[in-house]
Amino acid sequence: MIETKEVIEFFDRLAPGWDAETVRSDEIISTILDHAGVTAGKDVLDVACGTGVLFPDYLKRNVASLTGIDISPKMAAIARSKFPQDHITVLCDDVETAVFDHPFDCVVVYNAFPHFPDPERLIRTLAGLLRPGGTLTVAHGMSREKIDAHHHGTASHVSNGLMSAENLASIFQQYLSVTTVISDDRMYQVTGEKP
Numbered sequence: 001m002i003e004t005k006e007v008i009e010f011f012d013r014l015a016p017g018w019d020a021e022t023v024r025s026d027e028i029i030s031t032i033l034d035h036a037g038v039t040a041g042k043d044v045l046d047v048a049c050g051t052g053v054l055f056p057d058y059l060k061r062n063v064a065s066l067t068g069i070d071i072s073p074k075m076a077a078i079a080r081s082k083f084p085q086d087h088i089t090v091l092c093d094d095v096e097t098a099v100f101d102h103p104f105d106c107v108v109v110y111n112a113f114p115h116f117p118d119p120e121r122l123i124r125t126l127a128g129l130l131r132p133g134g135t136l137t138v139a140h141g142m143s144r145e146k147i148d149a150h151h152h153g154t155a156s157h158v159s160n161g162l163m164s165a166e167n168l169a170s171i172f173q174q175y176l177s178v179t180t181v182i183s184d185d186r187m188y189q190v191t192g193e194k195p
Contacts, residue, residue, distance in 0.1 A: 002117040002160065004094070008072050011050075015074035018051045028141045028187050029057055032110065035180040035191050036137035038063065042105040045069065045129060047095050048112030052079035055088065063087075067104070069095050096125045103131040109138045114147065114160045120171050127175035130194040136176060138168060139189040147188065165190050 014021075033054075038044060040062035046054055049068030058066050068083075069091045070076045076092035083090070091098060107126045116122045126136050140147050140162070147162045165183035168190045172178050176192025183189075 002115065004071065004117075007115055011070075011072035012074040015051065015072060015078055018075065018078070019053075022053055023141075024053070025141055025186075029054065032137065032139040032141070032187065032189055033057060033061065033108075035182075035189055036106055036108055036139070037135040037191075037193075038106050038108070040064075043067075043102065043131075045095075045100075045104040045107045047107060047109045047126065048115065049079055049090065050075045050112075052083050052090070054108070054110055055079070055083050059085075063106075065089075067091065067100070069093055069098060071095075096122060100129060103134065104129055105131055105134045107134070107136045109136075111140050113138045113140070114162050117160070119160070119163065119168070120174075123168075123171050124175060127172075127192070127194060130176075132194055134194045135179070135191055136172070136194075137180070137189060137191040139187065139191075141187055143185045144183050144188050162188065 038061050041064045043065045044058055044063045046068045049070050066088045068079050071094050073092050076090050080090040107129055144162050165181050165188060169178045169181045172190055172192040176194055178192045180189055180191035
């Protein structure tokens, strides 16, 4: 079982070098955000936002507001220092217990899903934060196999194996209409829309 305290300690340790170690594909991220419905004027929640890796991508799409949340104080502090804009809020909190003052058009979990201990509880919670017509997306910028291999070493105590996209889609279907299911050698993504 993943322990919250261990997750916080693990990511606090990694925070100072996180940006330097980040590997990204602009093309894959663009595809993910297209499927996630991130467009101009949307209110976005970035779950487990880390140091704000996707924040520039949201800003390029002219979102109305951006809320990042991360359970690691050091990750959240770095994101906050990098993005002081008025329409960006960075919270250090557990998304499953945090209280938000408005619903969101788009909720994005990028490169973080295996670190949540109870996938079904997480999806239920996040679906509840959406406006009608809003989208929830869980995505990784690499294949399921590469994610699992990446987490196998030092991150094994703070990661679950990444479930198949089909299994995740079946959880989504309890709360949302599934619009995207991708699991190939480039990426992994499941997106659903709130009725």
